[in-house]
Amino acid sequence: MAKSTRFILYTVLLIAALFYLLPMYVMLTTSVKTMDEIRNGSLLAFPTGISLEAWGKAWDSACTGIQCSGLKPFFWNSVKIVVPAVILSTMLGAINGYVLTKWKFKGSDIIFSMMLFGVFMPLQVVLLPMSQTLGWMGLTESVWGLVTVHVLMGIASTTLFFRNYYVSIPDELVKAATLDGAGFFRIFWRIILPLSTPIIMVTFIWQFTNIWNDFLFGVVFSGSDSKPITVGLNNLVNTSTGVKEYNVDMAAAIIAGLPTMFIYFVAGKYFVRGLTAGAVKG
Amino acid sequence: MRALKIKNVKKSFGGVDILKGIDIEVEPGQFLILVGPSGCGKSTLMNLIAGLETVTSGEIVIGDRVVNDVPPKDRDIAMVFQSYALYPNMNVKKNITFGMEMRNVDKDEQEKILERVSKMLQIEHLLDRKPSQLSGGQRQRVAMGRALARDPGLFLFDEPLSNLDAKLRVEMRTEIKLLHQRTKTTVVYVTHDQIEAMTLGDRIAVMKDGHIQQFGTPHEIYDNPANMFVAGFIGSPSMNFIPTRIVAAEGGLGAEILHGEQNWIFPLQDPQGKLQAWVGKDVILGVRPEQFTAAEDDEPSYDCKVDIIEPTGPDTLVFVHLNGKEVVCRVHPKKAKHPGEIQRLTVDLTKAVVFDPKTEARIL
Structure with a gap:
């Protein structure tokens, strides 16, 4: 590539990167400024000193409606929802994918196409029937109700991921294990699952991000003690008692987004490594 | 070491008949080859024997036990x-x-068996490696080791050599044969390679379209093919099929052969009179390439114009036209002529076969 083209290319990339980083910059700097500094300075100005006061307030004393305990309870609600929902939906997806590729039965392809339909279904469609179902199950307004909703809604995409991955694992492996005397679950645990690290990582990131960032189900199906962090953030920002504290709002927004960023930093590496390792050759 | 009996086994998938009544019987310790072109049902039959699929009807007997409902393990x-x-x-x-x-x-x-098997296959130094760190031949050995560790009554090989390169394939072929001679276990071996079939098998079942075309020893299959398909499938280069007509000749019957302006009659031996009804009718004459050889100087000969030659080393394949059909002759390299020259050929017709051109069934 000619030097000039390369120069233009990098300039364009740099501008694009700055454009995407700008909101991040504004959020970070604003969150460590004091209110005085925000009122008197420009939005883009570099902070004169670093004050973590806003972060502390956003975490445990900012008001969300009438309750003033910050994002902390909402954060832990989200953790309590996300962890079981991600684990359950990933496991169900893995077993479904395993059955749909290695233990095909009459009609399994039809079932798969129907599940595929679930991936494209708009979320709003399920709100009413789901709330009725949760009522019957006695899970309304609870953390476990939200877990149930997320697991059910997640199965379609996790099944799709695992099914497409398992198609590339040779059937002869399952035949060989059958002849060796292993049954359905043993083959799954001992042969198939150890080969699944890359797709488990993909599904994990996908499900974690989706469920952590969910607002619609969180706002509709949660009770006063089970609101997830997205709902908490919304309430915090919309609660207007006196002055609008931009630094607290920004800190709260970053807190709400940190876990997903963290997941990308940690699992993203495995994800790429898994894809490049070309897992099943042999 | 167990006997294997397959009695009138049929298999269909969703209305499509894959196997249409298979009967095979092999004795304990025999090496059975299932050979045929792809889609002939040989792998399906293998899966049925293994129990990975269930038979639609018929019986599979391993040893003296009907195994239709016995799980693979x-x-x-x-x-x-x-x-x-x-x-x-x-x-x-x-x-x-x-x-x-x-x-x-x-x-x-387990340790004892592992030691015995890995010693037998010389894979002791590989025990800690993952399959991805092995070469094709080593993987093949490990796969055999896994089967040997079982010490089974019946070995099943499903095209085990077709992923290897040519040289390794020949080596592993010999090793499989050696292994069989040492363990004396009954083997069922699926392949589409007729050389593997001929070299390894005690019994060969040639399959096509869900039927067994012929079942017999390699010699029977080679020298006495039941029909044109078997004759053409086994042997390399394959048997020459020359369209011809049966005519009366001095002292018996013969096949009419034209080459350019020349007109010959290949005398056929027919002690049982099977050809009598075919006099004056079109048939297909089957002659293997090695039965066409160069004539000695003092021998009567059929002089043919050479189209092309393919030197293989030990022999040279000389291509000529008889009755408008390309015919391969296996000639000693020293006697082979060049394209365009005249090759003096002689033919050994004692092993020649004759087929009905319509049904492709064997007449003589």
Whole structure:
């Protein structure tokens, strides 16, 4: 590539990167400024000193409606929802994918196409029937109700991921294990699952991000003690008692987004490594 | 070491008949080859014997037990797959012992068997490696080791050599034969390679379209093919099929052969008079390439114009036209002529065969 083209290319990339980083910059700097500094300075100005006061307030004393305990309870609600929902939906997806590729039965392809339909279904469609179902199950307004909703809604995409991955694992492996005397679950645990690290990582990131960032189900199906962090953030920002504290709002927004960023930093590496390792050759 | 009997086995998938009544019987310790073009049903038959598929009707007997409803792991069989099917997440040692672990074989016993098998196949130095760190030949050995560890009554090989390069294939072929001679276990071996079939088998079942075309020893199949398909499938280069007509000749019957302006009659021996009804009718004459050879100087000969030659080393294949059909002759390299020259040929018709051109069935 000619030097000039390369120069233009990098300039364009740099501008694009700055454009995407700008909101991040504004959020970070604003969150460590004091209110005085925000009122008197420009939005883009570099902070004169670093004050973590806003972060502390956003975490445990900012008001969300009438309750003033910050994002902390909402954060832990989200953790309590996300962890079981991600684990359950990933496991169900893995077993479904395993059955749909290695233990095909009459009609399994039809079932798969129907599940595929679930991936494209708009979320709003399920709100009413789901709330009725949760009522019957006695899970309304609870953390476990939200877990149930997320697991059910997640199965379609996790099944799709695992099914497409398992198609590339040779059937002869399952035949060989059958002849060796292993049954359905043993083959799954001992042969198939150890080969699944890359797709488990993909599904994990996908499900974690989706469920952590969910607002619609969180706002509709949660009770006063089970609101997830997205709902908490919304309430915090919309609660207007006196002055609008931009630094607290920004800190709260970053807190709400940190876990997903963290997941990308940690699992993203495995994800790429898994894809490049070309897992099943042999 | 167990006998295998397959009695009138049929298999259909969703209304499509894959196997249309298969009968095979092999004695304990025999090496059975299932050979045929792809889609002939040989792999399906293998899966039925292994128990990976269920038969639609008929019986499969291993030893003296009908195994139709016996699950694969209890059939006393072991299988080697085309892709080897080694567990990628386990090392070689684990790959070999996995089956024993599933069958709750005692740890010390496992070690003993592992040692014996890895010594036999010379893979002791590979035990800690993962399958991805092995070459094709090594993977093949490990796959055989896994089967051997089972010490089965019946070995199943599903095209085990077709993923290897040519040289390695020949080596492994010899090794499989050696292994069979040492263990004396009954083997069922699926292949589409007729050389593997001829070199390895005690019995060969040639299959096509879900039927057994012929079942017999390699010699029977080669010298006495039941029909045109078997004759053409086994042998390389394959048998020459010359369209011709049966005519009366001095002292018996013969086949009319034209080459350019020349007109010959190939005398056929027909002690049982099978050709009498075909006098004056069109037939197909089958002659293997090695039955056409160069004539000695003082021998009467058929002089043919050479189209092309293919030197293979020990022999040179000389291509001529008889009755408008290309015919391959296996000639000693020193006597082979060049394209355009005249080759003096002689033909040994004692093993010649004659087929009905419509049904492709054997007449003589």
